[in-house]
Amino acid sequence: MINIKPGAKLFSVACETEVMVIRGTGEFDLCCGGSGMATSTPEARHESATDMDGGTLIGKRYVNEDGSIELLCTKPGRGSLMVGNSVLGIKQAQALPSSD
Template identity: 45%
Template sequence: MIKNGTRLASQVCDTQVIVVRSAESLDDLRCGGRPMVPIGAERSGELDPAFADGNLMGKRYVNDDGGEVLVTKAGAGTLTVGDIPLRIKEAKPLPASD
């Protein structure tokens, strides 16, 4: 299982992430339709047009299994677990200060 703090890179675009909350499902973390690899590992393949919606730097992406990653470098690929896209984690509203 991928551990918290693990840094991963896309094989097909500029995307880089760090794992904030590990989950078993993140073992199948992909970007642009290809599995993500440790930063500095060999890259291969091409961006799948079906998974080319991009991602945003500084945003946290989550899945239903509790996995959470933080995008440290944005790219053209869609972050997915298998074929299921991750969604941007919504910020919690701050309490009223009245």
């Protein structure tokens, strides 16, 4: 379990993935590549579990089903993001014309 709040940075211990919490406050069972995530850069990394290696993409937002957790991938890696037993999906953003 890990205690998160908006703005916090989380690190995978199984791959290079780094995320920033956009939404979500409290204790969650957040994993990447099959291992619990850390709140600081891990000193050593171990292998990503083979069935948890869907990978993360920089700039994509990952959400759980009810939208209570939203993570922005700020550094990509080989692991998949999960909360409890469910894999987080990519939030589909509506394409907007550039307005600035």
